[in-house]
Amino acid sequence: MTALLNNALSVVAIPAFNDNYLWLIHDGQHAAIVDPGDAAPVIATLATLGLKLSAILLTHHHADHVGGVETLLQHNNVPVFGPAGEVIANVTKLLKEGDVVEVPQLPLKLSVLDVPGHTRGHIAYVAQSENWLFCGDTLFAGGCGRLFEGTPAQMVASLSKLSTLPPQTQVFCAHEYTMANLRFAQAVEPGNPALLERIAADQAKRDRNIPTVPSNIALENATNPFLRYRQPEIISSLQQSDYLNAAANDDPVAAFAALRLWKNNFK
Numbered sequence: 001m002t003a004l005l006n007n008a009l010s011v012v013a014i015p016a017f018n019d020n021y022l023w024l025i026h027d028g029q030h031a032a033i034v035d036p037g038d039a040a041p042v043i044a045t046l047a048t049l050g051l052k053l054s055a056i057l058l059t060h061h062h063a064d065h066v067g068g069v070e071t072l073l074q075h076n077n078v079p080v081f082g083p084a085g086e087v088i089a090n091v092t093k094l095l096k097e098g099d100v101v102e103v104p105q106l107p108l109k110l111s112v113l114d115v116p117g118h119t120r121g122h123i124a125y126v127a128q129s130e131n132w133l134f135c136g137d138t139l140f141a142g143g144c145g146r147l148f149e150g151t152p153a154q155m156v157a158s159l160s161k162l163s164t165l166p167p168q169t170q171v172f173c174a175h176e177y178t179m180a181n182l183r184f185a186q187a188v189e190p191g192n193p194a195l196l197e198r199i200a201a202d203q204a205k206r207d208r209n210i211p212t213v214p215s216n217i218a219l220e221n222a223t224n225p226f227l228r229y230r231q232p233e234i235i236s237s238l239q240q241s242d243y244l245n246a247a248a249n250d251d252p253v254a255a256f257a258a259l260r261l262w263k264n265n266f267k
Helices: 039-049 069-075 152-163 178-188 193-207 217-223 232-240 252-265
Strands: 002-006 009-016 020-026 030-034 052-057 080-083 093-095 100-102 109-114 123-127 132-136 170-173
Parallel strands (some): 080 093
Antiparallel strands (some): 100 109, 123 132
């Protein structure tokens, strides 16, 4: 369990399942939980820290992100915020891009972005004052989510929104997929020195069982192939691997789709 401080607020990483992180935002008294796929570790952390839950924030409908909501509501009568473009049980406030969430009992405002691709209605939350991004399964450290429901064009647009956030924005993604993502990144862009530095730094964290997240937007823009799919070395790698033909060189969506397909098949 890792805490990150920002003035009056802290963010705690609660590990769940094999590789999920549930993000708990608190001020020492009240807390909001992002994507509680499992209620038990959230309840335990609230008790350990002496916190009272005040809100639940959801990014998309997958079970490992919403599975604990019903149990949490049995213990806490709190609002549940979630995407307007998806049907999720127990959501009391539907959100779309442009909405602002004033989190109850916390000095926290979150701007909402529509970031479809992984799912049709996926949203992300941006705390502009704190430079925090809670992006669910859209952007990962060194990667991005699979396209289960959306299209490559949607994911390109979604990642473009996130990549243009301030470079110091911390990226609170929902999974510890970093080292697998970076192995793929090295395969497609082996000549990137920033990537080699990141691999060493993040491997050192994992060797000490320290989370590799949050990342930040500057690091993602420098090393994440799904934000760098137009780079000449990546295009060349896609062509050499036969995932992209020369006729699609000038089509960025085709390049992104080819990169995502390669990652799906990468071992």
